[in-house]
Amino acid sequence: MVIKREKKDKFKNFVHTKNMKNALVGIIVGIISGMFSAGGGLLLVPIFAYMFKLSEKEARATSLFCILPMVIITAIVYSKNNFIDWQIGIKCAIGGIIGGIIGSKLLNKMQAKHLRILFILFLFYAGIKLAV
DSSP, X not given: OXXXXXXXXXXXXXXXXXXXXXXXXXXXXXXXXXXXXXOHHHHHHHIIIIISOOOHHHHHHHHHHHHHHHHHHHHHHXXXXXXXOHHHHXXXXXXXXXXXXXXXXXXXXXXHHHHHHHHHHHHHHHHHHHHO
């Protein structure tokens, strides 16, 4: 009986308004990421940092954790529609794995202030490139 009660309490906690807000953020970011093949991290990091009050490092790490399932599902859908260039994709994925290892090690060594500045510069650069 105690086990069933604990499961019910966990479910009630999951459907709590705060958790529904988290899920809604995930849905919106997932739609944008799926449509534009970008934006997951660009949207989630500021949302996690400012809306959910996570530290800069926690926001980035949590963002990456959330992006993985979105990327897998989106890649499956794109693959079914023959939108993936596998030669380019596999080579870039290998580079991304190497870069991800290096980036995660750098994240541990950098101060939050410097991370924020680099992120702002990256967003500014990306915005200009998209506009031009």
